[in-house]
Amino acid sequence: QLQLQESGPGLVRPSETLSLTCTVSGGSMITTTYWGGWIRQPPGKGLEWVAAINHVGGTFYTPSLKGRVTISADTSKNQVSLTLSTVTAADTAVYYCARGQMGHDCLDPWGPGTLVTVSS
Amino acid sequence: QSVLTQPPSVSAAPGQKVTISCSGSSFNIGNHYVSWYQQLPGAAPKLLIYDNDKRPSGIPDRFSGSKSGTSATLGITGLQTGDEADYYCGTWDGSLSVGVFGGGTKLTVL
Numbered sequence: 001q002l003q004l005q006e007s008g009p010g011l012v013r014p015s016e017t018l019s020l021t022c023t024v025s026g027g028s029m030i031t032t033t034y035w036g037g038w039i040r041q042p043p044g045k046g047l048e049w050v051a052a053i054n055h056v057g058g059t060f061y062t063p064s065l066k067g068r069v070t071i072s073a074d075t076s077k078n079q080v081s082l083t084l085s086t087v088t089a090a091d092t093a094v095y096y097c098a099r100g101q102m103g104h105d106c107l108d109p110w111g112p113g114t115l116v117t118v119s120s
Numbered sequence: 121q122s123v124l125t126q127p128p129s130v131s132a133a134p135g136q137k138v139t140i141s142c143s144g145s146s147f148n149i150g151n152h153y154v155s156w157y158q159q160l161p162g163a164a165p166k167l168l169i170y171d172n173d174k175r176p177s178g179i180p181d182r183f184s185g186s187k188s189g190t191s192a193t194l195g196i197t198g199l200q201t202g203d204e205a206d207y208y209c210g211t212w213d214g215s216l217s218v219g220v221f222g223g224g225t226k227l228t229v230l
Contacts, residue, residue, distance in 0.1 A: 037219065039165075046122065047157075047165065047208050049219040062218050096164055105212040105219065106155035106170035113164050 002027040004097050004111035011117050012091075018084040018116055022097030029080055030055050030073050035100045036080035037107060038071060040093040048093075051082060052100060087118045123148060124209055124222035131228040132199055140194040140225045142209030148220055152212040154192040156185055159206045159224075168207070169194060199229050 008020040022029070022036065029036045030053065037052040051071035052060040061069050070083045080097060094115050098107035125143040132138040142154065156169040167176050169185035172192065184195040192209055209222040 039219075039221075046206075046224040047159075047210075047221045049221065052219065060218050063216060100219075101170075104155075104171055105153050105210075106167055107157070107165075107210070107219075108167035108170070108176065110164040110166065 002029075002099065002109055004029070004099065004109060006095060006097050006111045006114040008095065008114045008116055010115065011119065012087050013120055014088055014118055015086055018082075018087050018091065018118075020082045020095055020097075020114065020116070022080045022082075022111060024078045024080075024099075028075075029078055029099055030075060033102055035102065036071070036073055037098050037100050038080075038082045039096045039098060039107070039110075041096070041113075042090075042093045050084075050095070053080060054102075089118050092116065092118045122223040123213060123216070123220040124211070126207075126209060126222035126225045128223070129226045129228065131230055133230050134199055134201060136199050137195065137197045138199060138227065139196075140207055140209075140227070142192045142194070142222050144190050144192075144211065144220075146190060147215040148190075148211045148213040149187065149192055150190040151214060154185065154187050154209055154211045156183075156192075156194045157208045157210060159208065161205070165208060196227070201229050203227060204229050 035054040038050040094113040096113045098110040157165040159165040172187040173185040213220045
C-alpha cells in the first residue's frame with residue numbers, strides 16, 4: 001500500500017528558506033488520477049492547506065502564502081517537494097504531505113508529518 | 121479564521137450518537153465533494169468520509185456523512201472512548217483555487 005514520508009531540517013532560522021521532501025513508496029504519488037499536496041498544522045491549532053500539484057505541473061497555493069511557497073514534483077524519484085521562503089515563527093508547524101484524488105478532493109493517505117520549528 | 125465553520129467541541133456519553141456540522145458557501149461545499157478526517161492525539165489525520173457520504177475500506181459504518189446545500193454533517197453512532205479525537209471537514213474552494221478545511225471539532229466521549 002502507498003506510504004508517504006516527509007523529511008526536512010527540523011529547525012530553520014527566521015528569514016531563511018524551508019525545504020521539505022515527501023518520498024512515496026508502494027505506488028505513484030502523481031498520476032492522471034492523483035495529485036500531491038502539502039498541509040500544515042501549527043502546534044495546538046487546526047489544519048491549513050498549503051499547496052498542491054497535479055500531473056501536468058499545475059500548481060495551487062493557499063492565498064496567504066503565495067509569493068513565498070513553491071511546490072514541485074520529481075516523478076522519476078516519486079517525490080514531491082515544498083519550499084517556503086522568508087520564514088517566521090508563524091511558519092512553525094507540523095508539515096504533512098498527502099495524496100489527493102482528482103475529482104474527489106479528498107486526501108488519502110497522509111504521511112506521519114514532520115515538525116519544523118522556526119527559531120534563531 | 122477557517123473558510124469552513126465547525127463547532128469547536130462536542131461531547132456525548134459512550135454508546136450515544138453525535139453529529140458534527142460543517143458550514144461553507146457555494147464556492148466550496150455547495151459545488152464540491154466534502155471529506156472528513158479523524159486526527160487521534162499525536163497522529164496524522166486519517167480519511168474518514170469522502171464524496172460527502174462514502175466510507176473508505178476499513179472505516180466502520182458507525183461513521184456517516186451527509187451534505188445539503190452549503191453544509192455537511194458527520195455522524196458517529198455507538199460512541200467509544202477510542203473515538204475521542206479532532207475531526208476536520210475539508211473540500212475544494214473554487215474561488216480560492218485551493219483546498220480548505222474547517223477549524224476542527226474536538227470530540228469528547230464522557
